[in-house]
Amino acid sequence: MDRETLRRQLEFYRDLGIRELRVEPRAQPAQALPRAAAQAEPQPGVRPIPSPNQMTPSLIPMGPDNDSLEVIRQDIGDCKRCRLCEARNRIVFGSGNEQARLVFVGEGPGADEDAQGLPFVGRAGQLLTQMIDGTAAKEGMAIRRGDVYICNVVKCRPPENRTPLPDEMEICGQFLFRQLTVIQPKAIICLGATAAKALLGVKEGITKIRGRWHNWRDIQVMPTYHPSYLLRPYNQNAKREAWEDLKKALHYAYD
Ligand code: SF4
DSSP states (O other): OOHHHHHHHHHHHHHTTOOOOOOOOOOOOGGGSOHHHHHHSOOTTOOOOOOGGGOOOOOOOOOOTTOOHHHHHHHHSSOOSSGGGTTOSSOOOOEEOTTOSEEEEESOOOHHHHHHTOSSOSHHHHHHHHHHHHHHHHTTOOOOGGGSEEEESSSSOOGGGOOOOHHHHHHHHHHHHHHHHHHOOSEEEEESHHHHHHHHOOOSOHHHHTTSOEEETTEEEEEEOOHHHHTSTTOHHHHHHHHHHHHHHHHHHHO
16 A cells, blocks of 8 residues: 555545554464354345444445445445444435535435434425525525435434434544545535544533534535424424525535
8 A cells, every 4th residue: 555545545544533553463264263263254245234332433334436426325234333224224324516616515314314314304305495595595696405405414314303413423434534535615615513523533512612624634614503492392493593594505515
């Protein structure tokens, strides 16, 4: 591996939050393994789902040089890389303009998204559509929801809509990073603290970090509230703030 490839690979692992890399000893020939260990060897094409305690950062291949959204979707396949595969109905990859200047990143699919295989199609999704279409129209911009790209940190619905666990975000985050690297938008809007944490590694709550530009691999990132939070009736101020954040991002991406 040449130095440039190694540098890019290490940068990729750093973005995934991997702080340590272990060098595995070379595999022993199968006949040298104790009988029990040999029987425990995974079958070709079968990936056992590790328990939470077994999950440790593993080396994840970067996207190929000719990466595309289609290649990423093929690589995901019928993914069983984390426990979220167990209760999902459909993998929710993402939708929208594949050359979008603005990408929205949410947390993970909910029940409606899991049923339809599309991101942000439930109540929160309808609010997001209103926010995008309404704000753009008010600002005199000919932008509709179909002009942006929308995806999530994890592609399978967490049970009971719980927050994805760190290892789930780490494993599935590789696909998000590849999607963003392929699309190369001018700006990204993180919808909620989980998306902000996945991309920016921040620990602060969304109220602390929203409304300001951050950076992910030279792409401007604007964290704001998740639409499902805005649906709560007492969040009028948050709604106003989210509209302001969106206005800022739309102008930055499309002016
Ligand atoms: S959440 Fe992501 S990594 Fe986990 S099973 Fe689904 S697609 Fe695979």
